[in-house]
Amino acid sequence: MTPPRNSTAMRDVASVLHPYTDAHAHQKNGPLVITRGEGVRVFDDQGNSYIETVAGLWCAALGFSNERLVEAATRQMRQLPFYHGFTGRTHEPQVELAEMLLERAPVPMSKVFFANSGSEANDTALKMVWYFNNAVGRPEKKKVISRLKGYHGVTIGSASLTGLPYNHKLFDLPIAGIHHVSTPHHYHGAQEGETEEEFATRLATELEETILREGPDTVAAFFAEPIMGAGGVIVPPATYFEKIQAVLRRHDVLLVADEVICGFGRTGAYWGCQSFGIAPDILTCAKALSSSFLPISAVMVNQRVFDGLADGSASLGTFGHGYTYSGHPVPAAVAVETLRIYDELDIIGHVGRVAPVLQDGLRRRFADHPLVGEVRGRGLIAAVEMVEDKAARRNFDPARKVAPRLVALAQDNGLIMRALPGDGIAFSPPLIITEAEITDMLNRFGRALDQLHVELRRESIAAV
Known part of the structure; x- marks a missing residue:
């Protein structure tokens, strides 16, 4: 059904370049x-x-x-509509939200960094992995592995982690140092008669062979969604993450859990990590963090990763990363209220x-x-x-x-x-x-x- 061409639709066709849209078709069909x-x-x-x-x-x-989220934004707009977190500044919504996330984390985490989207959060996690390994004296340990059909965002770094062709073609992506292993989709990927557990074993072997081929001293991290979202809602086969994590531990490869879709109850647990027994070193989240009433995302890091980041910042005099709107007080206040509502509703x-x-x-x-x-x-x-x-x-x-x-x-x-x-x-x-x-x-x-x-x-x- 082609929507009618009213004033708003005609203005849109004349002025807006839409994400994930066939631009030629949109000129014909409208929004x-x-x-x-x-x-x-x-x-x-x-x-x-x-x-x-x-x-x-x-x-x-x-x-x-949700009127409570509207009111939370309005109150914060009146009190402090903007302030940043650069050079050690802070404000109450940022601190309260960080504390709430750490309390709810699926495994012990140390610190929270705020960004504005899932793409920015995963891009930040990628930069943190590189920064960490430089800081701890492992400058060669930089390669990163993700999965075909995985989705981690659309910035240059996060789109490279993403394993979908339309996020790479014409963009000259992925960048060097990003590798993709098989999609954990038993329905299409399993061999004849192969059980889920046998399929998971084969994928863990593939991951280990990739690490060994590239050189364990050069492989830094593995990015994974608990359930793959935009790539097809692909649920991992039984024992998959258990076997994958054993490989990562053997070769000291950091695990980054992308909870942008799965976090805050989507899989039936507070985190997708809890649904599948995942113990990440870094966790990214966004979307349901504020029920998407305002843009905000977060990156949680464990103590080991934070110690490396802190040492690097001490050597340089600063941690040279951040966004103007990192921890923006209004989205942070809305996110705080969102988490409270989840608790009250027993979501x-x-x-x-x-x-x-x-x-x-x-x-x-x-x-x-x-x-x-x-x-x-x-x-x-x-x-x-x-x-x-x-x-x-x-x-x-x-x-x-x-x-x-x-x-x-x-x-x-x-x-x-x-x-x-x-x-x-x-x-x-x-x-x-x-x-x-x-x-x-x-x-x-x-x-x-x-x-x-x-x-x-x-x-x-x-x-x-």
């Missing part, structure tokens, strides 16, 4: 203009209501209307109660659908992957744009959805979603999926 939000729903300028099935960008954990308990409606509902209703190859997920994050051949696990020809077509049909049915690489459709609704709202969402999705099935069958018949 969907969203005017307000309420709970798990958003509304367009024509008055149409949509359930936001991915919480915007995996991030609006408390939905699209982990709520996710535990409603997640089975999503996970079991998707599997029960759609796993056997003619278009569906795999349903996967945990907590309130999931994906439905469509395939042309279920037996061969073969996706559709990308030229057919099957997943984007389903997204368009879902929009006609009152859902805003997100297509993933490989004909996947993501589910990551606001954490406050109710059982009834999940059921409504699945009903609408089912109608759209059936409509797509009819369209594809007609195309197949016409092609004969």
